[in-house]
Amino acid sequence: MAIRCVASRRTLAGLKETSSRLIGFRGIQTFTLPDLPYDYGALEPAISGEIMQIHHQKHHQTYVTNYNNALEQLDQAVSKGDASAVVKLQSAIKFNGAGHVNHSIFWKNLAPVKEGGGEPPKGSLGSAIDTHFGSLEGLVKKMSAEGAAVQGSGWVWLGLDKELKKLVVDTTANQDPLVTKGGSLVPLVGIDVWEHAYYLQYKNVRPEYLKNVWKVINWKYASEIYEKECN
Amino acid sequence: MAASTAVTANYVLKPPPYALDALEPHMSKQTLEFHWGKHHRAYVDNLKKQVLGTELEGKPLDHIINKTYNNGDLLPAFNNAAQAWNHEFFWESMKPNGGGKPSGELLALLERDFTSYEKFYEEFNAAAATQFGAGWAWLAYANDKLKVVKTPNAVNPLVLGSFPLLTIDVWEHAYYLDFQNRRPDYIKTFMNNLVSWEAVSARLEAAKAASSSSA
Numbered sequence: 403m404a405i406r407c408v409a410s411r412r413t414l415a416g417l418k419e420t421s422s423r424l425i426g427f428r429g430i431q432t433f434t435l436p437d438l439p440y441d442y443g444a445l446e447p448a449i450s451g452e453i454m455q456i457h458h459q460k461h462h463q464t465y466v467t468n469y470n471n472a473l474e475q476l477d478q479a480v481s482k483g484d485a486s487a488v489v490k491l492q493s494a495i496k497f498n499g500a501g502h503v504n505h506s507i508f509w510k511n512l513a514p515v516k517e518g519g520g521e522p523p524k525g526s527l528g529s530a531i532d533t534h535f536g537s538l539e540g541l542v543k544k545m546s547a548e549g550a551a552v553q554g555s556g557w558v559w560l561g562l563d564k565e566l567k568k569l570v571v572d573t574t575a576n577q578d579p580l581v582t583k584g585g586s587l588v589p590l591v592g593i594d595v596w597e598h599a600y601y602l603q604y605k606n607v608r609p610e611y612l613k614n615v616w617k618v619i620n621w622k623y624a625s626e627i628y629e630k631e632c633n
Numbered sequence: 634m635a636a637s638t639a640v641t642a643n644y645v646l647k648p649p650p651y652a653l654d655a656l657e658p659h660m661s662k663q664t665l666e667f668h669w670g671k672h673h674r675a676y677v678d679n680l681k682k683q684v685l686g687t688e689l690e691g692k693p694l695d696h697i698i699n700k701t702y703n704n705g706d707l708l709p710a711f712n713n714a715a716q717a718w719n720h721e722f723f724w725e726s727m728k729p730n731g732g733g734k735p736s737g738e739l740l741a742l743l744e745r746d747f748t749s750y751e752k753f754y755e756e757f758n759a760a761a762a763t764q765f766g767a768g769w770a771w772l773a774y775a776n777d778k779l780k781v782v783k784t785p786n787a788v789n790p791l792v793l794g795s796f797p798l799l800t801i802d803v804w805e806h807a808y809y810l811d812f813q814n815r816r817p818d819y820i821k822t823f824m825n826n827l828v829s830w831e832a833v834s835a836r837l838e839a840a841k842a843a844s845s846s847s848a
Binding site: 456460461464493497553554555556575576577596597598601602605606 | 667671672675712765766767768785786787804805806809810813814
């Protein structure tokens with residue numbers, strides 16, 4: 403199953419026209435749910451197929467749907483010059499747009515064991531991790547501890563600070579993207595610690611989820627991003 | 634508890650005022666076993682550990698909540714303290730065969746402040762549905778008015794200067810086993826089948842008494 407992020411053009415349902423000419427013909431780009439590059443059950447036993455299906459088909463889809471709705475409303479508000487409506491829509495765009503972006507990254511951060519999930523990073527990312535955290539185990543321990551300590555909903559991230567050229571571990575609340583913690587931060591690995599990411603399987607024991615998720619982390623993808631950003 | 638600011642100086646994990654399976658089929662026994670038995674228990678146990686040996690030790694729960702809220706710049710014990718309080722309040726906001734429309738003075742006040750029970754329902758439902766991430770929706774009382782409030786994570790109306798009367802927990806752990814992502818269905822079930830209007834009325838009386846005694 404190939405991953406694809408399909409953007410489709412859709413015309414705004416209201417063409418503006420003055421007496422003599424067409425003022426605006428604007429297509430707004432909408433988003434669709436990307437396919438997972440593996441079957442729902444392929445990450446078991448680390449993450450159950452039931453969770454993967456609901457997480458992808460319900461939670462992520464809802465972010466996409468609500469994001470598209472917000473963008474359409476934004477387009478209309480902008481065309482009408484309704485400044486306060488534009489401002490009012492910002493939180494819906496932030497929540498849902500970031501929810502879509504974060505989850506799109508997350509699916510790529512995971513891989514079945516037979517496709518390299520859990521295999522330690524090699525190359526430049528592997529070395530950088532050893533330099534900054536002592537070892538992969540050191541990084542895993544730190545991220546797991548910080549992920550467990552997130553109160554409420556959020557994410558724990560391994561990021562690259564492009565400017566300072568160093569690796570960073572940080573957490574964000576709700577669907578806040580990593581960039582809210584630093585403008586030059588690029589996400590390499592994000593782990594969803596919203597309860598929906600683990601509850602059906604791990605219940606209240608988030609640390610157990612965090613212990614097991616590393617078995618399916620796709621370090622190949624993280625390395626690709628790291629190498630791209632470093633050059 | 635009758636008063637909305639009941640003090641739990643011993644930080645006890647009080648059981649709900651009904652058996653863990655008594656809210657079925659609307660809220661499963663399994664949910665209560667985890668939500669009360671694990672989540673709520675952990676907040677109480679962790680709070681005890683957290684305040685041990687500090688100036689907060691032995692202080693009433695509402696004191697700890699206000700102190701650690703620290704005007705929004707939360708101190709470490711806030712999460713456990715407020716969540717311990719919130720969950721006890723939540724269990725007591727529900728009862729078997731609850732829900733539906735209240736009557737008497739409570740209905741009159743809802744109609745006064747929201748124009749109708751249906752409008753109150755709509756507002757409470759919207760607050761619960763749109764609290765993004767983890768949090769709570771509340772019916773609260775302040776300045777002789779009822780209002781609907783939504784709060785993130787562990788925040789509650791106590792720290793916002795109003796008396797809580799009713800709450801619904803919208804952290805995912807509150808509904809995930811029974812409803813998965815379907816928070817709107819959970820809210821509807823809560824409103825139609827679980828709300829204890831008796832508890833709300835009792836809390837309102839306490840709130841009014843507390844307000845007039847400080848007037």
